[in-house]
Amino acid sequence: MDGLMKGKRGLIMGVANDHSIAWGIAQKLAEHGAELAFTYQGEAFGRRVKPLAEKIGASILVPCDVEDSASVAATFETLKEKWGGIDFLVHAIGFSDKNELKGLYADTTRDNFVRTMVISCFSFTEVAKHAAALMNDGGSMITLTYAGSVRVMPNYNVMGVAKAGLEASVRYLANDYGPRGIRINGISAGPVRTLAGAGIADARHMFTYQQRNSPLRRTVTLDEVGGSALYLLSDLSSGVTGEIHYVDSGYHIVSMPTLDELKQ
Ligand code: NAD
Numbered sequence: 001m002d003g004l005m006k007g008k009r010g011l012i013m014g015v016a017n018d019h020s021i022a023w024g025i026a027q028k029l030a031e032h033g034a035e036l037a038f039t040y041q042g043e044a045f046g047r048r049v050k051p052l053a054e055k056i057g058a059s060i061l062v063p064c065d066v067e068d069s070a071s072v073a074a075t076f077e078t079l080k081e082k083w084g085g086i087d088f089l090v091h092a093i094g095f096s097d098k099n100e101l102k103g104l105y106a107d108t109t110r111d112n113f114v115r116t117m118v119i120s121c122f123s124f125t126e127v128a129k130h131a132a133a134l135m136n137d138g139g140s141m142i143t144l145t146y147a148g149s150v151r152v153m154p155n156y157n158v159m160g161v162a163k164a165g166l167e168a169s170v171r172y173l174a175n176d177y178g179p180r181g182i183r184i185n186g187i188s189a190g191p192v193r194t195l196a197g198a199g200i201a202d203a204r205h206m207f208t209y210q211q212r213n214s215p216l217r218r219t220v221t222l223d224e225v226g227g228s229a230l231y232l233l234s235d236l237s238s239g240v241t242g243e244i245h246y247v248d249s250g251y252h253i254v255s256m257p258t259l260d261e262l263k264q
Contacts (some may be wrong), residue, residue, distance in 0.1 A: 006033035012209035014092030022092035024222025068121035076130035102201030138181035174242030183241035190248030215250035
């Protein structure tokens with residue numbers, strides 16, 4: 001399977017540290033020969049991302065805050081200048097005020113609703129447009145989502161609403177760019193211990209619950225999410241677009257806790 005991404009160049013958005021899902025994906029893609037560019041959100045993250053990017057020989061490292069359209073446009077200008085075009089994009093960005101990732105969804109404020117939507121949902125549509133303009137020969141893009149989009153998860157609240165919008169965006173973008181041979185898919189990952197994940201109240205209980213009740217009786221690793229990303233970004237999945245692919249140890253197919261769990 002070596003060299004699946006040989007000759008392909010792409011942008012990874014959303015590495016905060018070596019626990020980030022985007023970092024698991026980046027490592028897998030580099031292992032298979034991809035040439036990578038990274039963005040980071042502000043200088044504090046930049047200091048952590050730089051050594052990681054260097055470790056896998058990244059060619060480009062640029063700051064990008066998706067709340068600022070000029071910053072997004074500048075990122076793709078840099079890619080155009082240095083590479084001319086790209087073959088793939090990984091969007092692994094999400095944010096909501098942690099004070100609203102607990103309690104009732106009904107208490108979400110207008111300001112945080114809008115901010116969460118812009119960062120966690122609209123940003124994919126905005127970056128996809130820039131990325132598509134640099135994809136002359138087909139291409140593949142993925143974003144990261146969570147099952148709180150389709151079912152109620154405790155405390156996930158407005159992020160669930162944003163992820164529902166993000167998943168609908170995957171389908172609309174897949175239809176928009178399909179005629180140009182550009183594919184758009186989402187990975188719905190099970191819970192992973194990351195900085196963003198830690199912002200959700202009682203996240204560790206959700207983690208343990210899914211460990212006990214998913215068919216595989218465990219949570220997923222960064223390497224496993226990376227493997228599915230490799231499939232979706234490489235030519236192996238050339239017939240797949242508009243899909244939400246679950247990488248969650250099968251948790252989403254289960255409708256009730258295991259009987260062992262109930263009997264405890
Ligand atoms: P993470 O904290 O490592 O990554 C989140 C990233 O979003 C960070 O790199 C952060 O800098 C970036 N970000 C936030 N606001 C931004 C902004 N304004 N501009 C640019 N970047 C910004 O956490 P993660 O869990 O790896 O999150 C990556 C993606 O995976 C998110 O979309 C998250 O919702 C999704 N996801 C996470 C889990 C989980 O359990 N951790 C499960 C399913 C999906």
